C-alpha cells in the first residue's frame with residue numbers, strides 16, 4: 001500500500017523547524033466535526049462575502065466541511081473549518097435581521113429565489129446549533145512566523161488538499177506560503193492569522209489526508225518521477241536516494 005508522509009523524518013532530513021502552534025489562529029486540539037453529509041446550514045458566499053446563503057454539506061474531511069451553496073452549481077464547492085465564523089445554523093441570519101440571498105451564479109431566474117428557498121428548506125436536515133463551535137480560536141497578537149519554518153497549508157488552487165509548506169517570506173502581517181516540492185505556481189501570501197494554515201501535525205490530529213511533498217527540487221539522479229507516482233506507493237527511486245520521509249504504512 002501507499003506510504004505515508006512522515007514529518008519527523010522530513011524535518012530531520014531538511015534540517016528545518018516546524019512553526020510553533022502559537023503562531024497560528026487554530027485551536028490546539030482541532031475542533032470536533034459532528035456534521036454529516038446532507039446537512040444544511042448558513043454560509044457566507046465566498047464569491048460575494050456580504051451574502052449569507054444556504055449551503056449543504058457535501059463532504060467531510062478532518063475538521064473541515066466541503067460545502068455547496070443551494071442554487072449554485074457543483075463547480076464552486078468550498079471548504080470551511082467547523083469552527084469558522086463564516087458558517088452558522090439556519091435561522092441565524094433572520095434572527096439578526098438579515099435576509100438569505102441567492103448565491104452568485106444562482107442558476108434560476110432571480111424572481112424564483114423566494115420559492116426556491118422555501119423548497120430547499122422544506123424537509124431539509126438542518127445542522128443542529130450544538131454542533132457549531134461558539135467562536136473561532138483567538139488570533140495570536142502578532143506575526144511570529146519566521147522564514148524557513150514548516151507548516152501545513154491549504155493549496156488554494158486545489159483547496160481539498162492540505163500540503164507540507166514552508167514560510168518563504170514575511171511582509172508585515174502577511175506570510176508567503178510555499179509548497180514543498182512544487183514550483184511557485186501554488187504560492188500565496190496570506191495573513192498570519194489565516195484559517196488556511198496549520199501547525200505541523202494538524203492533519204494527523206484531524207484525520208485529514210496530508211499530501212506528500214512534490215518532487216521538484218529533490219536531488220534525483222535523472223528525470224524525476226511524476227508526482228502521481230508518489231501517491232501510488234512507488235517510492236523505490238526516492239528510498240534509494242535516502243528520501244525516507246515517505247514511510248511504508250501499516
Ligand code: MLY
Nearest residue numbers: 155158161163179182186211
Ligand atoms: N493536478 C494538479 C495538482 C497540483 C497540486 C499541487 N499542490 C499539492 C501544491 C497539478 O499537478 O498541477
